[in-house]
Amino acid sequence: MAANGKMSTGNEMVVLKTSEGDGPQYVKDSPRDHPIVIIGAGDYGRSFAGRLVKTGIRVVIGSRDPERRRPNVPEDVVVTSHSDAISRGKIVVLAVPRDAYSDMAELRSDLTGKIVVDVSNKERLDTEKSNAEYLSEDILDKSLVVKGFNVVSAWSLESGLAGGSKEVPICSDDKEARGEVIQLAKDMGFFPMDYGCLRAARDVEAIPLRLLPGWRFATKLMFGLLAFMSIYVLFQGPLYKYVKSGVTKDIQHFPGKGFNRVLAMLALTLLALVYFPGIIAAFRQLAYGTKYQRFPIWLDTWLKSRKQLGLLALLVASLHAIFSACLMSPEYYYHMYEKGPVIEGRQFYGMMFWRGELLIFTGGLALALMSVLGVTSTPSVQNAMNWREFVFVQSKLGFACLFVGTAHCIVYGSTGFNKMYLYVWYTPPPALLVMLLPCLLILLKLFLLSPCLNSRLMQIRRGWESKPKATPV
Amino acid sequence: MAANGKMSTGNEMVVLKTSEGDGPQYVKDSPRDHPIVIIGAGDYGRSFAGRLVKTGIRVVIGSRDPERRRPNVPEDVVVTSHSDAISRGKIVVLAVPRDAYSDMAELRSDLTGKIVVDVSNKERLDTEKSNAEYLSEDILDKSLVVKGFNVVSAWSLESGLAGGSKEVPICSDDKEARGEVIQLAKDMGFFPMDYGCLRAARDVEAIPLRLLPGWRFATKLMFGLLAFMSIYVLFQGPLYKYVKSGVTKDIQHFPGKGFNRVLAMLALTLLALVYFPGIIAAFRQLAYGTKYQRFPIWLDTWLKSRKQLGLLALLVASLHAIFSACLMSPEYYYHMYEKGPVIEGRQFYGMMFWRGELLIFTGGLALALMSVLGVTSTPSVQNAMNWREFVFVQSKLGFACLFVGTAHCIVYGSTGFNKMYLYVWYTPPPALLVMLLPCLLILLKLFLLSPCLNSRLMQIRRGWESKPKATPV
Amino acid sequence: MAANGKMSTGNEMVVLKTSEGDGPQYVKDSPRDHPIVIIGAGDYGRSFAGRLVKTGIRVVIGSRDPERRRPNVPEDVVVTSHSDAISRGKIVVLAVPRDAYSDMAELRSDLTGKIVVDVSNKERLDTEKSNAEYLSEDILDKSLVVKGFNVVSAWSLESGLAGGSKEVPICSDDKEARGEVIQLAKDMGFFPMDYGCLRAARDVEAIPLRLLPGWRFATKLMFGLLAFMSIYVLFQGPLYKYVKSGVTKDIQHFPGKGFNRVLAMLALTLLALVYFPGIIAAFRQLAYGTKYQRFPIWLDTWLKSRKQLGLLALLVASLHAIFSACLMSPEYYYHMYEKGPVIEGRQFYGMMFWRGELLIFTGGLALALMSVLGVTSTPSVQNAMNWREFVFVQSKLGFACLFVGTAHCIVYGSTGFNKMYLYVWYTPPPALLVMLLPCLLILLKLFLLSPCLNSRLMQIRRGWESKPKATPV
CATH class of the missing domain: 3.40.50.720 (NAD(P)-binding Rossmann-like Domain)
Incomplete structure (x- = not known):
């Protein structure tokens, strides 16, 4: 009985013993006896x-x-x-x-x-x-x-x-x-x-x-974007060329070169979508002058899916890195390589020029930062960090990663933005399209960091309200 | 004493106090006092x-x-x-x-x-x-x-x-x-x-x-397979050529090109070995008509080593990806590249043709799926999932990964299966040999998924027995 | 009250009940009631x-x-x-x-x-x-x-x-x-x-x-080394050439080729710095003949930062692998490739020769070992291992990783150590400089493993003292 008593919480069972254990015992009949x-x-x-x-x-x-x-x-x-x-x-x-x-x-x-x-x-x-x-x-x-x-x-x-x-x-x-x-x-x-x-x-x-309910929003969004971007890249490049001049070569290069472009676009967009809802929430709080106004359901779902979006971004970015490393050659990315001699009508190339090396530099840096974000979002690592550390990593390092990733995209696309023949069917080239969202986001974030807005936002997040006691809808 | 009392489980020590704490106290002399x-x-x-x-x-x-x-x-x-x-x-x-x-x-x-x-x-x-x-x-x-x-x-x-x-x-x-x-x-x-x-x-x-007993079976198997495959690849290619025509070139390319082939074979085989014992167990249960028949020790050990086999497969597959990305060039994998001009007797190549790009696509996809499997097998992530989610990831995603990995292998090897000069010394080329096990596995799995067998298996796993009350051996 | 009683530890509250619950009750007024x-x-x-x-x-x-x-x-x-x-x-x-x-x-x-x-x-x-x-x-x-x-x-x-x-x-x-x-x-x-x-x-x-205090030492060390190595590589190569002959080409290749060299140096040095303080501590214990002599603060801090240094080494090594895979071509690393024909004055290359393949082999192996070290240092995996397993992985596998990494560095640099034109401005080439520390470390470790020193060290670590009862400073 003693060993059972150890497991009991005690107060439902009272044992009065002298230290010799021979005294009177009043025992309530507890279930755990x-x-x-x-x-x-x-x-x-x-x-x-x-x-x-x-x-x-x-x-x-x-x-x-x-x-x-x-x-x-x-x-x-x-x-x-x-x-x-x-x-x-x-x-x-x-x-x-x-x-x-x-x-x-x-x-x-x-x-x-x-x-x-x-x-x-x-x-x-x-x-x-x-x-x-x-x-x-x-x-x-x-x-x-x-x-x-x-x-x-x-x-x-x-x-x-x-x-x-x-x-x-x-x-x-x-x-x-x-x-x-x-x-x-x-x-x-x-x-x-x-x-x-x-x-x-x-x-x-x-x-x-339950079947991974927390992942539903993020995976749906990812597959939706994947489908859209695949079609966009397919139409804007290979299919356009096929329609215009009957060339099928680019269609055959879709599983590698084309899909790698899709992966790059997807990774950057997913990363931007991690930081977008936070910006929306901040502007909403500034507009309503309170943090007690409940977020609409779509925004709430989005905010709760940020971790999943970030992890998917990391997965896609890693794939993009492997694809890129396998394909990296003048035959694929000729505009990143210094021109060498032309021999019997064929152009040969030398090393990358500085833009190409910068591409690898920014891409590698963004992936490294994103890996750190990924590791710190595992439950056991997260549990070992305090709130300040968590915010530092996920917010500061996260925005640094978005910034470097956007730079990577600009370095890649900047040779083509001024080439009007890339704007086919009245659409911008993929690299231009995909950098709009993160650039907008970075501008909005800088705007929010302006002293006036930032101090008001801090105030609101500490509980201050512009119209006190407003009953939330 | 009060602070110690907090730590006590209670029933071995009884304190009677009035709310003022000056009443009578009967204290049993508990060790934790x-x-x-x-x-x-x-x-x-x-x-x-x-x-x-x-x-x-x-x-x-x-x-x-x-x-x-x-x-x-x-x-x-x-x-x-x-x-x-x-x-x-x-x-x-x-x-x-x-x-x-x-x-x-x-x-x-x-x-x-x-x-x-x-x-x-x-x-x-x-x-x-x-x-x-x-x-x-x-x-x-x-x-x-x-x-x-x-x-x-x-x-x-x-x-x-x-x-x-x-x-x-x-x-x-x-x-x-x-x-x-x-x-x-x-x-x-x-x-x-x-x-x-x-x-x-x-x-x-x-x-x-204890020194990692759970890893013993999986690591032994891996190193055994590594040794066998290294010897097979060495003999079937470089050594054959040396014996037949005295060419040493291929032996010098063993640490990179040859070993990368070994890594590819090893990764796919290890992944197949993760799913093999489950299939055997299913057929055994169908044959005996009960799930209460104990598995033989070798099968039990194998079933318990699936996680370790899967993690080793991921490690080897990641290495294979890095090796491949470093070596990926027409000089190494000429049959994946479009032929370009021949200049002064030397063949030059252009971009990959569709088979090569498909190779990268399937390889990248298999690695991405395997990474997800790896992450979900860490204790803290696994603990956050329910049983249905765990089965979904490890079984559905796992088989998808095996399927894509096998496709990767077929895309690579398919150009050579019909070239009889690759069947030297009465042995099949490595890519053919290594795809046999996963293909067999996929067929057996499809067979098990047939409605008749599947419903019987589900029945058995819920406890149904074809010959009730059979005393297990 | 009963439900609350379940939460109470019991001895501060005494309930005397008969099994019918209608007996006398003496209840101390506990806060948790x-x-x-x-x-x-x-x-x-x-x-x-x-x-x-x-x-x-x-x-x-x-x-x-x-x-x-x-x-x-x-x-x-x-x-x-x-x-x-x-x-x-x-x-x-x-x-x-x-x-x-x-x-x-x-x-x-x-x-x-x-x-x-x-x-x-x-x-x-x-x-x-x-x-x-x-x-x-x-x-x-x-x-x-x-x-x-x-x-x-x-x-x-x-x-x-x-x-x-x-x-x-x-x-x-x-x-x-x-x-x-x-x-x-x-x-x-x-x-x-x-x-x-x-x-x-x-x-x-x-x-x-707190803001990641455990990471301060390791990150400062890393950024300090990064700065030093970047300047060293920049001066010893590109800037020297610019000063001597006005060539700016190598400066343009710094973000890719130059920085990749910096990453390689940094990864190996960080890994060596993981195992350095342990060696110092061992020699100190041998010198003082006791383990009770307290370590100076700098050594203590360093010992406590080993995990962080190791994880940073893994991050940098992974980046180095991706950079290398992207740049791996005869244009970048010509001394690793077999010479092919010279056509119109331009040298073409074939496959890697054995040294190049060995470079990939050793690099891949070192990265794989380092990944295993990284995974086993996450809290939840570490918690599942016993002390012997932890020491086996972190010490044995760790030194194996350092050994293979050093071999990788020697394979890369060995073609150049005897070329005096690389010793510009009285400084050794980077690959030579960076292998000094790990080579020294491996020698010291082998010295410590000699039977005489090793048995004395084991003795000391079990508590033996050469001058018993020495009062520590």
């Missing part, structure tokens, strides 16, 4: 049992077929029948598939008054009530049903704490039962989150069905 | 003391030479003689080297009834009993010996929580003593693991002597 | 409230303007007037800006005897007393002021545990109040650090104002 009962000896049940045993908690497994030998059942764990297992404890973890819940009706009386933990997941999102509500209302209406642990996979039960402890939402209509399971989760090394009443199980059961 | 005693003022002892003090726990250090000034002893820590220190507390951390354990015999009576924590490590694995058992049986047989904290280095005691809290195995034959030390570890910010009786100290002491 | 009071409904206050609610703790917010609707106030949180809110709880979190502290004087009597948590930050470091001391001494002298949570931003309150739990320093002159807040921090998923008395608030308030 008993072993944890796990119904179901499948993968999940066994993994759950393993984690509990490692935590120092006793476990009884209830199985339909207790005699059967199973691999991976931890030592010291008793495997017995459902009813016997349930009779030994107060907290019962229901590790059976959702389909088998109706079979649990036969355990209804055994489970009366017990805390029943529903760890199940749905196979897809639907509008029906949650598994936990179904269990609580239709099957085990005399038990204290608690939803929890459904976000924890069997794999992560086994693999321990790598990567930091995991958030585990827990909810129940019974506060005391919820508190017991919260403490259990804490003892198992998880970080329980109190989600309140069992109605919240609908949200909790939706969590494991 | 006393300071923690550390025997040994060396690096480890001082680091341990520092961490305890930061946690808000009082510390007394016992030293053979208490007068000596030492750097890094935290303020508020009393340094005194061994006996005096031990008399002040109930939990004694023995921070002396294993060699000095025999000297501890003189403290045997002082340590009677105390909880003694053995934090020592072995220098090498041997078959003798553990340090903790030796201490408990031969030196301090009247103390409650607990093994613990040996996996925590002085450095990680000082550097705090960066990277998440660490798992600390703890074991002892005395349940109450074990519980006390488990709680102490918890308070210090570690995640204690209950390993049961002191016999388990043999396993616990083996942990710090 | 009451809701946590937050004064201030700004961003920080609301984020703090949100985290508390998720943790399962009741919250009351006190606001000057309780009627006003605010976004993001969690459900179940009562917003009321300052006085009313304070009257409901015992722990009061002061979430108002530092400027508004003087206004808090009017709450002085309300806050008498309450635990007041000061979460504020300074805008800049000054020599005045800390905000917490000001609050405790000048404004709320009848309250128990505790400094805490100032290192936690509103953003990290909202974003949860990603990247592991955060260290939160807490200090107060009242031990019991400090203990309460330590427990609160623990319950919220943070890792509280006991900093002792309120005087320590000066250190605690300095933490969020």
